[in-house]
Amino acid sequence: MEGKNEILQKIRDPSLTGKMKLILLLALPAVIENFFQTFIGFVDVYFLSKIGLAEVSAVGATNAILAIYFAVFMAIGVASNIRVANALGANNAERARHIGQQALILAVLFGVLTGVVTLFFARPLLMLMGLEEQVLDIGEIYFRIVAIPSIFMSLMFVLSANLRGAGDTRSPMKVSIIINVIHAALGYALIFGVWGFPEMGVAGAALATVASRLLGTLLLIYYIQHSEKLAFKKSYWQVDWLHQKELASLGSPAAAEVLFMRAGQIVYFGFIVSLGTDVFAAHQIAGNVEVISYMVGYGFATAVTILAGQQIGAAKTDAAATYAKLGSWMALGLMSVLGAFLFFFGDWAGSLFTEDAAVINNIGIALKVSGAFQPFLAVLITLTGAYQAANNTTFPMYLTAVGMWVIRAGLVYFLGIYLGWGLTGVWIAIGIDIIFRAGALTINFIRGNWMKLEKAAEPKTECHPQTTKETMSACVNNY
Template sequence: MKKPVKLTLFALTWPIFIEISLHMLMGNADTLMLSQFSDNSVAAVGISNQILFLIIVMFGFVATGTSILVAQYIGAERHRSAAEISVVSIAANLGFGVLLSMAIFIFNEQILQLMDIPNELLAESTVYLKIVGGLSFIQALIMTTGAILRSYGYTKDAMYVTLGMNILNVIGNYLFIFGPMGFPILGVEGVAYSTVTSRLIGLIIILIILLKRIPNALPFKELFSLPNTHIKNLLRIGVPSAGEQLSYNASQLVITAFIAMIGTEAITTKVYTQNIMMFIFLFAIAIGQGTQIIIGHMVGAGKYEEAYKRCLKSLKLAILISLIMAIAFSFVSRSLFGLFTDNQDIITLGSTLILLTIILEPGRSFNLVIINALRAAGDVRFPVYIGIASMWGIAATLSYVLGIVFGLGLIGVWISFILDEWLRGILMLRRWRSRIWIRKQFAQREQ
């Protein structure tokens, strides 16, 4: 087996940054190309993706646990355990992914009706959710395999696969939305086919890369004889870790239902705005994920003080970059919205929401960096408890009160987002500085 590559924040972060950028570009390509087809199609895909994001988070509990445990085992020089965890996680997410995919395929229309979406969006949303959701287990395997590669330090490999998937997706979108060379114009259905096809090809390639990078080390043949403790450890870390993200996406699903009460134009504005905002906070996401891998290795090696300082340095960097990006995007926001739509009401409101992100994004940076650091250090429950309380008690509740009751619409929703992110961020910083996570590590090692 090749030795894991040497880890530095920059070496880990830039491929992760590009990979996340490409994932976001894939989503934006769907939105931008569909916007030439119909604003209603954009809203339909946006609502379906809100549900699919929730499913992906549920897949993420295995991928997150895998990433943390593999990093810790490598840091502790326990390479056999790292390989065993990798195999168990791939098998677990395959089984879990197939079950969830079947549920989405069978109950997709009922799920959408629970959200009370406008009737004019239901047909297209159902088609997209049935196709992409019904094959979402492919994404589960891509996430798990990518997590393994990144924990071993091979972040470039996942980046290249995502680049290829992105190119294939854009080509497929073009063929099925605009119908060149006699291709059928399928709109939302075509975008769905393009998405699942690019993912399937990406999965095949990333599995080949995994076997090439870690040859003769992954004990697939021994799957059913591997220790049960691996599953327990995955669940111990993965379930609480995913709980915070699950709570966030569930609350966003409810908030989207509130926005649907305002109207289709409000949903479309939210979709466009969040697609643009993703490019503002993707730096913080990349820094947070890179920091998680490094801290996992440091904690595994018992280098607690180095891990403590690494998190705070990463946090300062993420806040600075996010603030600069938010200010820069606010200056060109009208032009950016003009790429998606010529509806001046959407452009004006969306530009106001981007202006509010100058306050929002530094607060989000606290959570993206410190929560990942706490997970890597084994302190996984605290972010979940605080997350559930704040996301539902502040973000969801105030979205309804400010947006619907007081009639502030999307501006009220964005104010609730700001309050939620900053409250959770400050509490996470206090938790990291308390060093409780170090005591938890000592307790786990004594067991």
């Protein structure tokens, strides 16, 4: 299998054009992967909107809780991605393999833990959203089916992150395409009861999601096992506390950042729910349309994290900064175009989900506001990837805490509820938060304070207890 390092050797070019080509080469598969990953949620919302807005609201509320789970899974993936990229940048493939497997141990642990939490506390967690009884009942069904087998979500996050850290953005993309085609077909069959399948509504959507994630996990393991640099070694499944500490030191702030974001999201979602189920449904639909633009930003952030991470591992900090700047500008350009699409065609997009004129109007207004702040969102997402590559997950964490809890949640209440601006005020608040965080990241980057190289993995001076004869040469070479 051709991984990223092989690709880089073919087109490594010090020129500006060469760097841009390299960013695109890595970003485009990631964009496609992200698009198809997002398509799972998009398809569920689209199909369920044909049943009723209560179902849309139920899935949206459930996904807000699931996003907290994702925060933990993503943090493990971020830490593993960066450590793998740093190790390969330093030409230390054995270390990359080992730390990647240690990250999978964490993925299994937290996947099982969140599944148990769901088993016992699904309804109380959803009650925090202040949902109407009908929406709460529907949401509980969806939540239990999707989240009890959380281990598949967790493994997919980390397996994909390991492949991307090694520069292979194509394999996760292929897996994403396959499972989403299957998810769409199976979801349609189980939701509406066609092709001989029972009509299961929201439960059918949940079962299709779980089935697609199980398949995705198996396919990603297949690609890992066919990777020269990441294929599993039996001896590396023993818990290595030094590597676990490295992952925790980098992943904990990343987890806290996303947890701050998702917990804050639950708070302001509660404010939106108070505006009515139809308004919350409009918000969810608008978010599912806007996420198409998000995925472009995350694709470029993936490329920046890989390239900057490898350059930092090779002690080429100027080159890392160059990739961060180029990736940000390229994302800004593409997301500005998508922002224009959201601004001018938001009402049309809303009409694909519902025929309710008031809901369509709310969706259109939300997407107009969203379209205006897409350039700032591009900078926020891409520079966050650069900070993570530089082992600096703390500064984005602090920004997210302030942005979500002080600016976004506060302004959602003030503009949306207190001033009575409704969904317009909600999305203006979101935009102001994004502009604030993008600006702070940019200023800190320009000042040169974005790298935390002391957080980078330090070489070991002696072998750890689990060292085997098979890995002794790597140990001697300070892996």
